[in-house]
Amino acid sequence: MKSSAPIVGQGKRRLIRSYFLVSFLLVGLGILASGLIGIYYHLSDIREQTSLLQQEIANNAALKVEQFIEEIEISMWAVTLNREIIAHGLSPDIDFQLNKLLKISAPVNEAFATDANGVVYEHVSRVRSVVLRNKQSISSTNAFDKAINGETFYGSVFFVHESEPYMSITIPIERYAGEFIGVLQSQVNLKYIWDLISKIQFGNDGYAYIVSRYGDLIAHPSISLVLQRPDLSSLDQVQRGFFENNQDQSEEESSTLVTTNLKGEKVLSSFTLIPKLDWLVVIEQPMKEAFDKFFDSLFRTSALLLFGLAMTFIASALLIRKVLRPLEVLRQGAESIGVGDLSYRFNVKTGDEFEIVSNEFNNMAKAIQDSHANLEDKVASRTREITESNRALEKTRKELEELNKSLEDKVKSQVSELERINRIKHFLPPTVSEAILKSDVVDPFQTHRKEITSVFIDLRGFTNFSDSHEPEEVMQVLREYHEAVGKLIDKYGGTLEHFAGDGIMIFFNDPRPQNNHIELAVRMSLEVQQRVGEIRPEWHRKGYNLDVGIGLTTGFATLGILGFEGRLEYGVIGNVPNLAARLSGEAKGGQIVIDRKTYSRIDNLIEVQSLGELSLKGFSRSIPAYSILSLST
CATH class of the missing domain: 1.20.5 (Single alpha-helices involved in coiled-coils or other helix-helix interfaces)
Structure with missing residues (x-):
């Protein structure tokens, strides 16, 4: 005889309350934790994005300031490279060139040229009625010492008549490379940077300014503040900006911090150092404006979080009620079957999985009942x-x-x-290993002949340096040098043929084809020259007299596998790499020397200086050679 089924919903109320509370706490705490974590990471993302954007603006501002100074410097170099000076040295014609400099470069207020002994030869000025005359000497100044060594000198910022800021730029005058005949010095009015800085905006209230290492305010959107000459050296952002330049700062350290400005207001400050000028470009934005978006987002997130908790409460109550009522029926039925009442049948009509389970229980009870015989x-x-x-x-x-x-x-x-x-x-070099792994039909290392551009880089003064210094110092210099050059080889897609101590051989257009391989080689060489120029001041400080000489040439060469089993290398042979090595040997420190054939292929790309015809070991005829000065503008 069948027993009556229990009434759905007569389960224990304590069980419902317990499951409801647990489910609500689990889901509610999950939503709350998710919301708080989301708020935390959203704040981090907003700060990181704001810092990155602000840092990018600071970097761009620094680049524009450098370009401003470089344009003036280029105008000065144009004076020193005048045909009359190259042909005859200093002459009365220099007065015309100096006045021309004042006309084409508005920021230059004064300029004068000296002879090789530092005695003033000619002086012109926009504002002075009395100018320097002959026999006055600047030979004892740091500017003259730098110039006679072939370097550009950037003077400290100074204020004329307690008003506008000025600086001096001094460059050597050379008839030919290494033939020093005097210096050219210009006094530059820095008020023209004010317009550049005033146009830089970040948000509604963000602004930019430039400060020197000694705390002098050079440019600011408020011109009156510049004329007041406040001392900014005590600001955290100024101290950190110049301090980090003198430390080994890792790439992960940020150049953005939360600090106070000159008015004592809390700001988000980003800065970029202009090393060669020893200036700091600072971008600042009030903290309130920087995080307005976060507070708006926080309000929306909080509202959604509260709504989610309310919906969780309602959903938990409904779900627990729907789940526990049929479970209570199944529990009571299981107890009845467990004590031997095989005639018991479940009565759950919910139209879901609980009904399917109850039907399965009923089938199971019937099967057990039938199987007893x-x-x-x-x-x-x-x-x-x-x-x-x-x-x-x-x-x-x-x-x-x-x-x-x-x-x-x-x-x-x-x-x-x-x-x-x-x-x-x-x-193996990246381009060679890439050819090995990707080539599945044509063997990239099969001996073949192809047009390539070969570059040989040699470290000048290395032999004397290695003889007079400890092995640890020598290896450290080589690591710095190889790391700097190696990154640029990868950047421009060159193939590293071999290292030979301080000598490095690279070639382009093989195994990976490069239509503009000559241009890539030239750009890489110029950037190597620039990068080593950035390292050299630290070398000089340690007493290392080192520089690079680079040889570059283009032509057909034979390429393939060289060596023996167990020690194979991908290499190049022929006149092209040999000529590059010989030209490198002729290059002076900081020079990039190319042959006439290569120059004829890229004469519209670069500015050069002829070196005449060179007699090179291993070549029966003299080789016309040129020194690359810069890319054409």
Whole structure:
């Protein structure tokens, strides 16, 4: 006889309350934690994005200031490279060139030229009625000392009549490379930078300014503040900006900080140092404006969070009620069947999985009830089935063991292949290893002949340096030098042929084709020259008299695998690499020397100076050569 089914909903209220509370706390705390984490990371993202954008503006501002100074410097170099000066040295014609400089470069207020002894030869001025005359000497100044060594000198900022800021720029006058005949010095009015700085805006209230290492305010949107000459050296952003330039700062350290400005207001400040001028470009934005977007987002997120918690409360109550009521019915039915009432049937009509489960329970109870008559036979039959299943499982286990062993062997083989590929990438240049891994039809290392551009870079003064310094110092210099050049080789897609101590051979257009391989080689060489120029002041400070000489030439050469089994290298032979090495040997420190054939291919790209015809070892004829001065503007 069937017993009556329990009424749905008569479960224990304590169970419902417990499950409701637990589910609400779990879901609610999850939503709350997710919202708080989202707010935290959103704040971090806004600050990071604002800092990055502000830092980019500071970098661009610094670049514009450098370009402003470089344009003036280029105008001055144009005076020193006048044909009359190159042909005859200093002459009365220099007065015309100096006045021309004042006309084409508005920021230049005064300019004068001296002879090789530092005695003033000619002086012109926009504002002075009395100018310097002959016999006055500047030979004892730092500017003259720098210029006679072939360097440009940038003077400190000074204020004329307590008003506008000025600086001086001094360059050497040379008839030919190394033939020093005097210096040219210009006094530059820095008020023209004010317009450039006043146009830089960040948000509604953001602004930019420039400060010198000594705390002098050079440019600011408020001109009256510049004329007041406040001392900014005590500001955190100024101290940190100049301090970090003298420390080994890692790339991860930010040049943005939260601090106070000259008025004591809290600001988000980003800064960029202009090393050659020893100026600091600072971009500042009030903190309130910088984080307005975050507070708006925080309000919206809080509202959504509260709404989510309310919906969680309602959903938890409904879900727990819907789940626990049929579960209570199933619990009571299981208890009845458990005590032997096999005639019990579940009565759940929810139209979902609970109803399916209750029907399965009913089928199970009926099956148990029907199986009592022949239970022993069924047990024996089931035992046989289990035995067969165990045998099948044992067979499957052995097959899986064999499969696992086979897979392990394959994985070991693949790991060995990956290790081989990694060794190839480690010991060969990136372009060569890339050709090995990507070439599946044509062998990139098959001996062939091809037009390439070859570059040979040599460290001047290295032999004397290595003889007179400790091995540790020598290896440290080589590491700095190789690291600087190596990054630029990868940047311009060159193939490193070999290192030979201080000598480095690179070629372009093989194995990866490069239509503009001559241009890439020239640009890389100029950037190597620039990068070593940035390292040299630190070398000079340590007493290392080092510089680079570069030879560059283009032509057809033979390329392929060189060496023996176990020690193979991808190399190039022929006159092209030999000529590049010989031209490098003729190059002075800081020079890039090319032959006439290469120059004819890129004469519209570069400015050069003729070096005449050079007699080179291994070449029967003299080679017309040129020194690259710069890219054409």
